[in-house]
Structure formats: structure tokens, C-alpha cells
Amino acid sequence: MAHAWRDAVPLSDEQRLVRDSIRDLCGEFDAAYWRERDREGEYPTEFVDRLGEHGWMGILIPEAYGGAGMATTEAVVMMEEIAASGGGFSAAQAVHGGIYNTVPIVKYASEELKESLLPEVADGEVAIQSFGLTEPNAGSESTAIETTAERDGDEYVVNGQKIWISRVDASDYVVLMARTTPREDVDKRTRGISMLLVDLDDAYEQDALEVREIPKSVSGFVHSYEMWFSDLRVPADRLIGEEGEGFYQVLDGLNEERLVIAAECVGLGIVALERAVEYANEREVFGGPIGANQGVQHPIADAYAKVLAAKQLVYSAAEVLDEADRTEAGARANVSKYLAAEACFAAADAAVQTHGGFGVAREYDVERYFREARLTRIVPITQQLALNYLGENVLGLPRSY
Ligand SMILES: Cc1cc2nc3c(=O)[nH]c(=O)nc-3n(C[C@H](O)[C@H](O)[C@H](O)COP(=O)(O)OP(=O)(O)OC[C@H]3O[C@@H](n4cnc5c(N)ncnc54)[C@H](O)[C@@H]3O)c2cc1C
Structure with a gap:
């Protein structure tokens, strides 16, 4: 079943x-x-x-x-x-x-x-688990990053601060986004950003990197960090791609990645629903299983319909994504991520409610699924920004930024 x-x-x-x-x-x-x-x-x-x-x-x-x-x-x-x-x-x-x-x-x-x-x-011997884009003044507006990488001979010198960078503790390298040309010197704000592969051990050895873990309420075993770079020297051959074109290079793989995040939301929705059904069948109150009550049954069935629909969207998008032009790929990836996040939220919420008091007990896991489902509405982009994409790029509505 x-x-x-x-x-x-x-x-x-x-x-x-x-x-x-x-x-x-x-x-x-x-x-x-x-x-x-x-x-x-x-x-x-x-x-x-x-x-x-x-x-x-x-x-x-x-x-x-x-x-x-x-x-x-x-x-x-x-x-x-x-x-x-x-x-x-x-x-x-x-x-x-x-x-x-x-x-x-x-x-x-x-x-x-x-x-x-x-x-x-x-082979799993080297980990490139971290991607460093977000900064205190550049979250949704990622082109506002202020971290700089200035060319000096055959090295770049990196200075700046990153925030919310995940898995730094589990990584040998971070793929770092930094400005190689100041924002005021480029015709478009998307230009002048470059991608560098930073060796973390080397950065610590140079005494050019400080990190601090951000305590948070969710994904407790996937740690996120603030990072401070001061005069970190990175060999110029660690530039990935073309100098100044890093933002476009990131955009290139973004739709595929967003779709895979949507698949992760679907998986979360499925496990939450499995737990909800199991408990609704087992737990007896007023002489019968609580799942017999439609007040318990319907939210689970409603979330099931949403998760299944999201799953079908994700898989149909995955099949055509490679052939689709950028706008269609963006539309499918953003629709999938948006709906899959909402679907897993509905599933996790139903699972918590079905468990009654045990919905918040750690031993039943659904409280963790609920915290995670809430997070999917924020990362890797917020639901509002996914809607902005659809409104502006697909439906032809005016741009808000
Ligand atoms: C657990 C976790 C892990 C993360 N891991 C990484 C990582 O590994 N690497 C990395 O680079 N980043 C990472 N991030 C950062 C994440 O990508 C950002 O938090 C996210 O993009 C939102 O940026 P922000 O937090 O600065 O929110 P803000 O940009 O400050 O936005 C705040 C709110 O305003 C809304 N808003 C802003 N502008 C608009 C608009 N024009 N229209 C409508 N609504 C708007 C947003 O949707 C949001 O709800 C992580 C974040 C978290 C929480």
C-alpha cells in the first residue's frame, strides 16, 4: 500500500x-x-x-x-x-x-x-557540498552581493561576508559567488559576478576564513553558517567558467535544481502521509479508529491529492526540461516547486493534526516533517519569488523589481 x-x-x-x-x-x-x-x-x-x-x-x-x-x-x-x-x-x-x-x-x-x-x-572521497551566494544584504536579490574577488597576478583576493551557507562542515570546497567587477561599473547588475572554487582547508590555513554556525529550528543535522573572508588568496585557475559571467552560469542549471527540490518536497509529503495513515488506522478513540472520522480522513485525502498532483507535475516536467526553452523550463520548474512545497506542507500539517498530542512528540517524527515542510516555502527561493517568476516571465505582468 x-x-x-x-x-x-x-x-x-x-x-x-x-x-x-x-x-x-x-x-x-x-x-x-x-x-x-x-x-x-x-x-x-x-x-x-x-x-x-x-x-x-x-x-x-x-x-x-x-x-x-x-x-x-x-x-x-x-x-x-x-x-x-x-x-x-x-x-x-x-x-x-x-x-x-x-x-x-x-x-x-x-x-x-x-x-x-x-x-x-x-567516489565520495571529495565533497563539494557548499554553495556560497547569500549575503546579509543579498538574499532574494542575489545580484546585490558585495563580496569581492579582485585579481592580483595569478590569484584572486576575496573579501566579504556570506550567510546561510549550508554544509560547510561537511565540505572540502565551497563554490563561491563574488563580484569581480563592482556593480556600478557594469551595464547590467547580473554582470560582473564570478564563480570560484574555494578550498576550505587552504582558506583556514591562510587564516583568511572565519565561520560561525547559525542556530536554527529546522534541518538540525544540516548545519548552515556565516562566513567571513579576509584577504583570502584563491589561485586564478580556480575560476569556474568566464570572469563576470557567473550569475548566468548559475541560472543555467537553476531550473533542473529547482525541479529536484520539488521532488524532495514530494518525497517529504509521501512519508508524512504514510505516517498519518498508519496512525489514523491504529489509534482508537471513542471505540474506533480515528481515521473513520471524516474530520481526520479528509485532510489526509486532500493532502494526498495535492502530493500526487505535484508528483505528476514534477515527473512530466523532468521529461521535457532538457528540450524546453528557458521560459518554459522556468515555468515548469517554478510551478512544480511552488505546488510541491504547498503539497508537502498540507501533508505534514495533516500528519501532525492526526497524531494529536503525539504530533509534537519527537518520537513520532511528524513534527520534524512539519518543520521541514515549512522550510520548503523559504528555500532555495521563497514561494513569493517563484510566483514573481510566473507572474512576470510567464503571464506577462509588470515586474516588481
Ligand atoms: C536553512 C537554510 C539554508 C540555506 N542554505 C543556503 C546555501 O547553502 N547557500 C546560499 O547561498 N543560501 C542559502 N540559504 C539562503 C536562502 O536562499 C535565502 O534565505 C532565500 O533566498 C531568501 O533570502 P532572504 O532570507 O535574504 O530573504 P529576503 O530576501 O530578505 O526576503 C524576506 C521576505 O520578503 C519576501 N520578498 C522579498 N522581495 C520580494 C518581492 N520582490 N516580491 C515578493 N516578496 C518578496 C521574500 O519572499 C521573503 O518572504 C539558506 C537559507 C536557509 C534558511
Whole structure:
């Protein structure tokens, strides 16, 4: 029954293989494992290592560089399954960066860098888990970043502050976005931003990086940090792609990534619903199972309809995304992310309500799923910004910024 929900969309042979392999692997990490990670705030190293051992961190790396050479559709299956396994959105987030940071490197890094780095990333020996864009004065308005990277001989010198950068503790490198040309010297604010691969050990050795963890209420085992860079020297050959074009390079992979986030929301919605149904069938009040009451049943059925619809949207978008032009790809990715976040919120909310008092007890996990579902309305972009995209780029409404 439970798996029939998860398998509601027909899969290709390759996708089935991905789903079954990930399902088996996730089966080694039960609810108690995730509960413990959440309670202790410990990064799930064993889980991520297992994925690495089996080559899953290289799912999007071409075979020529030691990866599996798969595409968005397979990444969608993988990440939905991780979340649906019980790990939730946070388990998916624990590896999401490591998988998606390889995309700009594959597309834009020098051949030398790709050959030296990517095989080790695919094997799970090296982690590029962190992506550093957000700053105190640049969240939704990402082109407002103030961190600078000034060229000095064959190095860049980086100064500035980042905030909310996840998995710095679990990463060897951070893909860092910095201004190489001041905002006032470029014709468009999207220009003059560059992408650098920063070696974290080297940064600490230079005494040019300070980090501070941000205490937060959700995803307790995927830590997020503030970072301060002072005169960090980065070799110029660690520039990814073209100087000044970094913002466009990020945009390039954004729709695929957003769609995979939507798949993670679907997985979270599924596991929340499974828990809701289980409890609604088991718990007896007034002489019968609470699930017999339509006040309990309908919110679960309503959320099921929403999660299933979101799942179908995600999978149909994944199939056409590679062929779609940028506006259509953006429309499908933003619709999917928006609706999948709302659907998993409805599912997690129904799961908490169904559990009554135990809805807030840690041992039943649904309170964690609820906190995570709330977060999906904020990251990686907020729901409002997803709607802005649809309003302005798809429906032709006036721009608000
Ligand atoms: C747990 C967590 C992990 C994160 N990990 C990373 C990471 O690894 N790397 C990274 O670079 N960033 C990361 N972020 C940052 C995240 O991408 C930003 O928080 C997000 O983009 C929103 O930016 P902000 O927080 O500055 O909100 P703001 O931009 O300050 O917005 C505040 C509110 O105003 C709304 N708003 C702003 N402008 C408009 C508008 N024009 N129309 C309608 N509404 C608007 C927003 O939707 C939001 O609700 C993470 C954040 C969190 C919470």
C-alpha cells in the first residue's frame, strides 16, 4: 500500500533501477537513525558515505569523469526516494549540494580541474557540498552581493561576508559567488559576478576564513553558517567558467535544481502521509479508529491529492526540461516547486493534526516533517519569488523589481 503511493508514476527501466537501489540503501537507515541525527544535530556522515561508496554523489557527473552520467529525471527519482524513505527533506538536503555543485563544474570548469577533481567527487572521497551566494544584504536579490574577488597576478583576493551557507562542515570546497567587477561599473547588475572554487582547508590555513554556525529550528543535522573572508588568496585557475559571467552560469542549471527540490518536497509529503495513515488506522478513540472520522480522513485525502498532483507535475516536467526553452523550463520548474512545497506542507500539517498530542512528540517524527515542510516555502527561493517568476516571465505582468 505505502509503496503503491510512492510508485504512482510510471518509471523507465533506468529510473526503476535508481529507485530500487536508493530504496535498498535508505533501508539501512531507519527512523531511529534520523531521529538521533536530528536530536544531536549530527550530520549523517554514514548515510552520505554509503551514497558515495555506491557512486551516487556522481549521479550527474559524466562517465568520462568517473560519474554515472545520468540526468535530471534520475536525480528526481533519487532525491524523492531519499526524502520518502523517512529521512525527509533534511536527508535530501544533506547531499543535495554535493550533487548539484558538480553541474556548473562539469559545464564550465577547465578540463584540468574536471579531470583532477570530478572522479574523486563521484567516489565520495571529495565533497563539494557548499554553495556560497547569500549575503546579509543579498538574499532574494542575489545580484546585490558585495563580496569581492579582485585579481592580483595569478590569484584572486576575496573579501566579504556570506550567510546561510549550508554544509560547510561537511565540505572540502565551497563554490563561491563574488563580484569581480563592482556593480556600478557594469551595464547590467547580473554582470560582473564570478564563480570560484574555494578550498576550505587552504582558506583556514591562510587564516583568511572565519565561520560561525547559525542556530536554527529546522534541518538540525544540516548545519548552515556565516562566513567571513579576509584577504583570502584563491589561485586564478580556480575560476569556474568566464570572469563576470557567473550569475548566468548559475541560472543555467537553476531550473533542473529547482525541479529536484520539488521532488524532495514530494518525497517529504509521501512519508508524512504514510505516517498519518498508519496512525489514523491504529489509534482508537471513542471505540474506533480515528481515521473513520471524516474530520481526520479528509485532510489526509486532500493532502494526498495535492502530493500526487505535484508528483505528476514534477515527473512530466523532468521529461521535457532538457528540450524546453528557458521560459518554459522556468515555468515548469517554478510551478512544480511552488505546488510541491504547498503539497508537502498540507501533508505534514495533516500528519501532525492526526497524531494529536503525539504530533509534537519527537518520537513520532511528524513534527520534524512539519518543520521541514515549512522550510520548503523559504528555500532555495521563497514561494513569493517563484510566483514573481510566473507572474512576470510567464503571464506577462509588470515586474516588481
Ligand atoms: C536553512 C537554510 C539554508 C540555506 N542554505 C543556503 C546555501 O547553502 N547557500 C546560499 O547561498 N543560501 C542559502 N540559504 C539562503 C536562502 O536562499 C535565502 O534565505 C532565500 O533566498 C531568501 O533570502 P532572504 O532570507 O535574504 O530573504 P529576503 O530576501 O530578505 O526576503 C524576506 C521576505 O520578503 C519576501 N520578498 C522579498 N522581495 C520580494 C518581492 N520582490 N516580491 C515578493 N516578496 C518578496 C521574500 O519572499 C521573503 O518572504 C539558506 C537559507 C536557509 C534558511
